[in-house]
Amino acid sequence: MPGEVCVVGAGVVGITSAWFLAEAGWSVTLLDRSGVAQGTSLRNGGQLSYRYVSPLADAGVPVKALQWLLERDGPLRWKPQADGAQWRWLAQFVARCRGSVNRRTTQRLARLGEHSRACLHALMAQQQLPPFAWQQPGKLVVYRTPALLARASAGLPAGPAPDDAVQQRWDVAQCLAHEPVLQGLAGRLAGGIFSRDEAVADCHAFCFALMQRLRAHPRFRGLVCDRALGFEPGAGAARLQLRCEAGVLGADAFVLAAGIASRHLAASAGLRLPLYPLKGYSLDAPIGAGHVPPRASITDFERKLLYARIGERLRIAAMVDLVGEDERIDPARLASLLRIARADLPAAGDYDQAQPWAGLRPATPGGAPIVGASPVPGLWLNVGHGALGFTFACGTASLLAEAMAGRPTTLPLDGLAWGADT
Numbered sequence: 001m002p003g004e005v006c007v008v009g010a011g012v013v014g015i016t017s018a019w020f021l022a023e024a025g026w027s028v029t030l031l032d033r034s035g036v037a038q039g040t041s042l043r044n045g046g047q048l049s050y051r052y053v054s055p056l057a058d059a060g061v062p063v064k065a066l067q068w069l070l071e072r073d074g075p076l077r078w079k080p081q082a083d084g085a086q087w088r089w090l091a092q093f094v095a096r097c098r099g100s101v102n103r104r105t106t107q108r109l110a111r112l113g114e115h116s117r118a119c120l121h122a123l124m125a126q127q128q129l130p131p132f133a134w135q136q137p138g139k140l141v142v143y144r145t146p147a148l149l150a151r152a153s154a155g156l157p158a159g160p161a162p163d164d165a166v167q168q169r170w171d172v173a174q175c176l177a178h179e180p181v182l183q184g185l186a187g188r189l190a191g192g193i194f195s196r197d198e199a200v201a202d203c204h205a206f207c208f209a210l211m212q213r214l215r216a217h218p219r220f221r222g223l224v225c226d227r228a229l230g231f232e233p234g235a236g237a238a239r240l241q242l243r244c245e246a247g248v249l250g251a252d253a254f255v256l257a258a259g260i261a262s263r264h265l266a267a268s269a270g271l272r273l274p275l276y277p278l279k280g281y282s283l284d285a286p287i288g289a290g291h292v293p294p295r296a297s298i299t300d301f302e303r304k305l306l307y308a309r310i311g312e313r314l315r316i317a318a319m320v321d322l323v324g325e326d327e328r329i330d331p332a333r334l335a336s337l338l339r340i341a342r343a344d345l346p347a348a349g350d351y352d353q354a355q356p357w358a359g360l361r362p363a364t365p366g367g368a369p370i371v372g373a374s375p376v377p378g379l380w381l382n383v384g385h386g387a388l389g390f391t392f393a394c395g396t397a398s399l400l401a402e403a404m405a406g407r408p409t410t411l412p413l414d415g416l417a418w419g420a421d422t
């Protein structure tokens with residue numbers, strides 16, 4: 001029987017968890033130290049990237065990573081630290097850099113992606129959410145190296161694809177015809193793959209839209225603004241309680257959805273979550289009358305950089321920095337991002353007015369989130385969404401609600417559960 005649940009963290013993962021749990025019959029309290037979606041869900045890339053879910057850990061990545069570290073504007077930075085968590089995570093990451101592991105995880109995440117798409121679409125249809133800049137403009141992944149393009153398009157049918165094919169391989173001329181903003185890159189491109197059913201939206205606005213519906217939900221008890229300090233054994237019948245700065249919260253169940261901070265809170269309950277912060281950057285540039293923004297969202301595969309139009313703004317997101325739990329904006333990395341954007345897509349937006357942002361992706365070594373029961377009675381997990389938290393949020397929240405109801409889940413949780421090879 002659903003009872004009282006406290007969801008810790010009001011990012012996109014916590015808010016969707018709260019919604020699906022309220023729908024499943026739980027009385028839900030949401031707790032956050034800084035309000036709604038002020039963490040990594042604030043200004044991420046905005047891609048709902050259901051088809052591009054392959055984790056970073058793959059064969060050849062450790063060698064590639066060494067090359068990236070040497071590049072001036074490379075996508076990767078690593079500051080070795082006297083931090084056991086960093087070294088443990090790196091060792092686990094390297095152990096998963098195998099083609100077979102990558103393929104298995106990609107298959108699981110692709111199923112999760114399709115489930116997440118279906119859950120978000122059902123939510124949008126049923127709740128008539130306030131606008132959050134959702135669009136389905138498709139996604140164009142461009143490649144600079146012919147061999148990489150050939151490898152990526154190996155699964156697509158040979159020969160010219162029909163115009164309505166969901167995924168198509170495009171030559172450079174087709175890329176430019178669809179995206180004139182790529183003109184400056186023309187001589188350096190090998191082509192691209194266009195997926196017409198990929199979407200973009202403003203993650204922060206989505207969180208506010210869903211919060212609006214949640215506040216009106218008959219089983220929503222409210223958003224508590226307080227900092228959780230740690231779990232402790234509950235008094236009386238309660239198995240667990242949560243100590244916060246302002247006092248103690250009790251509930252029949254707790255859901256940990258606090259992004260990268262989940263590590264510390266889980267540790268207070270004796271759990272070591274295999275999470276590490278992968279810091280990334282975004283720019284948010286206004287699109288003016290003279291600009292040529294991308295029509296689709298564009299991913300530059302080799303640069304590991306994405307451009308997406310979100311309403312009247314251009315969002316550029318990139319970079320993976322292993323520098324610990326440090327959200328500060330490094331001026332050198334910001335300069336790199338601006339340099340690349342100005343050089344590659346000079347006409348896409350007003351870079352002089354671009355607002356920079358940095359956030360911490362809560363990443364597991366293998367790239368799959370952890371969803372479901374924890375070994376601590378009364379404590380449930382929805383953590384570790386890494387680079388795809390917006391994409392997967394509705395899917396993992398609906399699976400969590402099913403698991404907490406003791407029902408068989410729509411997708412098997414085997415690759416996502418605590419203790420799985422995430």
Ligand SMILES: Cc1cc2nc3c(=O)[nH]c(=O)nc-3n(C[C@H](O)[C@H](O)[C@H](O)COP(=O)(O)OP(=O)(O)OC[C@H]3O[C@@H](n4cnc5c(N)ncnc54)[C@H](O)[C@@H]3O)c2cc1C
Nearest residue numbers: 009011013033039040041045047228259261280389390391
């Ligand atoms: C540069 C960049 C680009 C990205 N692009 C995309 C993209 O295009 N598509 C996509 O799907 N994903 C993308 N992501 C990933 C996505 O943003 C994350 O996976 C997602 O935001 C994680 O959501 P979350 O709710 O788990 O964490 P968060 O959004 O960080 O939320 C955690 C919440 O917990 C709260 N909290 C923490 N500690 C405590 C405490 N002690 N007490 C109370 N509250 C606490 C915080 O205040 C915060 O609100 C990107 C990430 C980055 C950095």
